[in-house]
Amino acid sequence: MNNISVSILLPVINETFSLKQTIDIIAASSSNYIEEYLIVCCKKTTGESRKTISELQQIHGDKIVVLEQTLPFLGGAVRDAFDICRGTHIIMMASDLETDPTLVKSLIEESIKAPEIIITATRWKGGGFKGYNPIKLILNFLFQKIFSLLYWVNLSDMTFGYRIFPSILVKSIHWEEVRHPLLFETLLKPLRLGVKVKEIPSSWKARQEGTSANTFFRNFEYFKTGIKILFYNRNKILKK
Secondary structure (H helix, E strand, C coil), rough: CCCCEEEEEEEECCCCHHHHHHHHHHHHHHHHHHEEEEEEECCCCCCCHHHHHHHHHHHHHHHHHEEECCCCHHHHHHHHHHHHHHCCEEEECCCCCCCCCCHHHHHHHHHHHHHCCCEEEECCCCEEECCCCHHHHHHHHHHHHHHHCCCCCCCCCCCCCCCCEEEHHHEEEECCCCCCCCCHHHHHHHHHHCCCEEEEEEEEEECCCCCCCCCCCCHHHHHHHHHHHHCCHHHHHHHC
């Protein structure tokens, strides 16, 4: 199967040149597969960011779709976007270059080979970190080890929100989180459903503009999400 179409999810608050660079790189390498760049805005999205989005619409036409989110926070933005994506597959990533847009081509190529599985990026196997807080790095490593054991999977990076999913899978699941732990939830619930997940290496580097909305202590909310979903059955995970 090679007739896939991809919706690129890009939540935006204060990104400008990094958003443009992200889309330019994807368009140069994978334009034929891109159904839409779904840019999710909120009340905090800056005027400069909205100006950049308008400029991108002039370049890419109706491939640039702007969604004003209704649910709060990053997770809410992603969930709102999940509901309206038109592609057969969805790529969840950042618009601030913390997720390397050159990897999109590889994500799509892997999905063409196995369209029913999730392909997710890993920073821990052949990828790497640049500008990551050293304390967070140690905690992240330990966290990955703990939850890979709890879920009995050979995965090294379960919290990195850079992956491609089949849209039919995403739309069948009842999502709960509205903050950053949604990035973790989007892998855990498919795993509990028996969906296969494949990792490919990707580097991470700290954003070059704006500031993150995720505070240090809020990262501990991931534990609650991981433990809770561990005990879910199919009926709890799937939409009614």
